[in-house]
Amino acid sequence: MRASLLQIDVRPDEQVADRRSRVAALVREQAGADLVVLPELWPVGAFAYQDFATYAEPLDGPTARELGAAARAARVWLHAGSIVERSAADGPLYNTSLLFAPDGQLHRFYRKIHRFGFDQGEAAMMAAGDEIVTARLSGPQTTIGLATCYDLRFPEQFRLLVDAGAQLLVICAGWPERRGAHWSLLARARAVESQAYVLACGTAGTHAGVQQAGRSVVVDPWGEVLAEAGTGEEVLTVDLDPSRVEKTRAEFPALRDRVLGLPKP
């Protein structure tokens, strides 16, 4: 299975519509991959709070239309990162990630559960999602579990994803450079404890005065880093073997030894 993580530079001097077209073209260039992943809130910028309301869009808005078409053109599963979703005319905003099937149809969406900002920024402006989301990918025959940025700090969410069958944990993010060491460490921790692949895709550049860490990373179920991006815009392509997840879980059955917090039989 081939995955490509597109670490997008969210440049403040680029119009949202221009970035959308540029990113859609980049997705179309990934034909041959099975799964393409984009970062969190790349159309507007994860820290550009002042622009959230202006660029909020529904699930069938401009980002979904343009990126769905790109997924169809490239015939890839596309985790299109997240958008600022406005669910209804006067409804709340959500930080919502979109998963498109290779036919370009929206297959699943995930509303970020843990909002960042400690009662400010995203945490004040957006409503929280409350559903764990997984999706079975035809073709690679594997199940992905979705999470967004700050979610990475909450291992209980990843336990629930594992219990729901996730073998690849796909995390879109806009993670600041200031806490870059946490990003790398937590991505590996989530892979080791979940005995799953982690595909964590962040943004590059600086927007709203917040320098982004970049360093998108793919970690295998044993915790080895298979590929890691630098800090600039980059396409990180990696070949994975999804069958390694069940092999790792069978050979070192730590998940089987769980005692606390197990799902009810």
Ligand SMILES: NC(=O)CCC(=O)C(=O)O
């Ligand atoms: N956009 C985010 O969720 C940022 C998270 C973050 O900066 C952190 O967890 O640290």
